Amino acid sequence: MPDTAAPHYCPQLNMSRQTPDSLLWNTYDLSLERGASVIEIDSSHLDIWVGYRLDDTGHPKILQDNTYHYPWSEGDCRSFTTLQSQSPGKWYCDVQPGTDNWFAHMMQIEVVYQSIPPIISRLPDLCDTFSKSRTIWAEVVELEGDGFTVHLTTTVGKYGQPVTLDMLDDGDNYFYADLDYQYGDTLYYYVWAEDSTGMRQRSEEKSFVCVEPPENATILLIDDSTLGSGERYREALNRRGYDYFYWNVADHNGIDTTVIYYSGFLTLLVLDGKDMILPVTDIDDQDIYDIAGFLESGGNLMLVDMDYLYHWDLIGTDRFDVGDFAYDYLGIEDYTGDPDDDFTKAGGDADTLLISVAGNPVTSDFSTDSIAYGPLEYQIGDSAIENWADFIEPTYDAYGVLKGKDSDNGMAVCREAEKFRTATFLFPIEFAADTAEFNSLLDSTLHWLNENTTRLDSNINAIDNDIMVNRISTFRLEPNFPNPFNPSTNIRFQLLKNANVSLTIFNVRGEQVDEILHKQMIPGDYSFKWTARTRTGNLLPSGVYFYRLKADSKIACGKMLLLR
Structure with missing residues (x-):
């Protein structure tokens, strides 16, 4: 039980006309900002800081009664707040938790225990x-x-x-x-x-x-969309007779690599959303599901998501470079995220009528001199959906697929590499007014993607991989993939706490041949590609190699086979 003999309040409540029994306690939905300064555990008590995030100008803000309130418009002690302070001159003090996000420190709650369980x-x-x-x-x-x-x-x-x-x-x-x-x-x-x-x-x-994998499905439909239009894809796939497996991310509380890497899946059809399954720039830090590894293993990808750039805070016009996931795997170079020339209306101004780009392998049967696709109707049932589609242009080795009829800006691209194929639509293709058009575009895209059967031709099985998975409290080391491999493989691990991490490669004689990383790292999921070269860039011969992950004093190892 809390020890109430000597409570501490910061700031103190005005108790002149109230007793503890007469207080009307308000309940708030609070979320925790991770950082050492938010919750402090001492030997006998627990301190919790409660506050409001600051806006871009450094002022605290609170969403109350569906309205944001600011001190510059309501004074230093707003009547809207339910918190009171006896601090002279202001009603908050600024604090900075370990995450470097500034907060307005409204009060500090201290709970004192007579005895504490684990x-x-x-x-x-x-x-x-x-x-x-x-x-x-x-x-x-x-x-x-x-x-x-x-x-x-x-x-x-x-x-x-x-x-x-x-x-x-x-x-x-x-x-x-x-x-x-x-x-x-x-x-x-x-x-x-x-x-x-x-x-x-x-x-x-x-x-x-524990979900039983499908026997014959070659397409994994990953529905993470916030639009609620996944059923349209299921109806279209059923109508066309595709063998597919449906995975609703919300219903399954997420997705893991045992699903994505299941050996029977040839193509991922991803309706992406807030979980950001696909990375956009930094593959090492963002690709927690190792989508790059899936593609390098011979898989294919179809992405449909008008908020793909928005979820990664890419708004406006810019370009991707070599080394970015969007450039290397999706074939996107230039982009305009959420194009909008009229900021007074809801939604952007991306085209709703599209034309097929000549020479691309996906829509080669579509017309190039008239309206090839659309109009797009941004609506589901009686609910209107805002148009936040994006403009994208292909890299030198990719194809434009569809472009806006009026703007002439690209809105879909595809890329064919040695091992994989990808098709990216940054607008909701399922919103075509003519359902037959949607069915036709989906069918032509999947047909082109599924012509690449590299992954099914290999004998890779991510679930039955006989390389052990190392589990230590500091981290979790996964099997490398693919294995055997040539010319590269991906080594994945999950870091559970801050640690000094090194990832090194050894040959069968115990000689170190490469060091992939050695640095201080924060918790997260990581994937690193190894190209089977020495630190000086020389190609290594075929054979067995070992990778060793060390996080502080904890060590785990795995074995892999290079076949030149």
């Missing part, structure tokens, strides 16, 4: 998966120094027989347990910890589903 500070949410095994991680902190144990309780189904596993201590407050299950199982799980005095804490219950 605190389960982190238990990740897990998306549904194709994998039949998983490692469950939890971060547990004991503030008082008492001995404690951590346990994982699972059930198959909501009311299945509970099974409790002891979680192993991997140091640094991280505990883990391995789970095995079967296709079709829904795994419910929670973590609980108990110290030597009998104090106990239990986490919330979470769940995921």
Whole structure:
């Protein structure tokens, strides 16, 4: 229980006409800005800072009654706020958490305990998966120094027989347990910890589903769109007789690489959205699902998303360069994100009537001298959708596919490389007024993409890869992909905390032949391409090589085979 003998308030509430029992407490939906300065844990109490994000001019702002309020228009002590302060001259003070984002510090809540149980500070949410095994991680902190144990309780189904596993201590407050299950199982799980005095804490219950992969589907339809138009693609694919597998990102609480890399999938049809499945510039930092690796393994990609650039904060006119994902894999060089010459109206001004670009392999059967596609009707049922389509122009080795009839600006491109093919539409093709046009464009695009069968011709299986997955509390090292490989492979890992990280390559004699990285890194998912060259750029011969990931004092290794 909290110790209320000596409470602290910052700033203090005006208690002259109120008692603790008479206070009307307001409840807010609060989100946590990660950073060491937001929550501070001491040996006997927990401090939480509550505040409002500052706007671009440095003023605090709060969305209240569906209106943003600012001190420059309402004074230093606004009547709209429910917080009061006795601080002379102003009602807030500026603080800067570890994320470098400025906040207005409104109050500090301090909770003091007489005795504290072990605190389960982190238990990740897990998306549904194709994998039949998983490692469950939890971060547990004991503030008082008492001995404690951590346990994982699972059930198959909501009311299945509970099974409790002891979680192993991997140091640094991280505990883990391995789970095995079967296709079709829904795994419910929670973590609980108990110290030597009998104090106990239990986490919330979470769940995921082990989804059985399809037998014959060669197309993975990933629906992450916020437009709610995924059903139109399903109807079109069904009508055309395609074997496909549908994955709604929201329904499955995300997506993982066991789904994307499933050996039967030849083509990804991605309706992207806020989860930003596809990177745009920096492949190493942004490509957490290793889409580049999927393409390099011989896969194909069709992207439909008018907010692809917007989600990565690319608004206005600019260009991509060599090394950017959009340039190297999608074939986009110049772009204008959210073109809009009339800022007083909702939506942009991208064309709704489009013409096929001559010579491209996707719409070669479409007319090039009249309206080839459209008009686009930005509406679903009775709900109007704002037009925020983008303009894009192809690189020297890509093709323009469709361009605006009035603006003459490109709105779709495609690229064919040695191993992969991609087609990118930065407007909602499913909004064509004529459903037959949408069906025809979808069919011609998938037909061209699926002519490249490189991935199905290989014997790569991301799920049954016999290279072990290394799981350590500091990081998680995945198998390299592809393996065997020539001329390059991708090494992926998940970093769970700040660490000094090195990734090195050794031959069978134990000699270091390359160092891919060596630097301080923040938590996140990373993928690095290795081109089987020495540090001086010389090609390495065929053979077995080992990669070693070291994060601080933790080390994990994997084995790979280079075939020249």
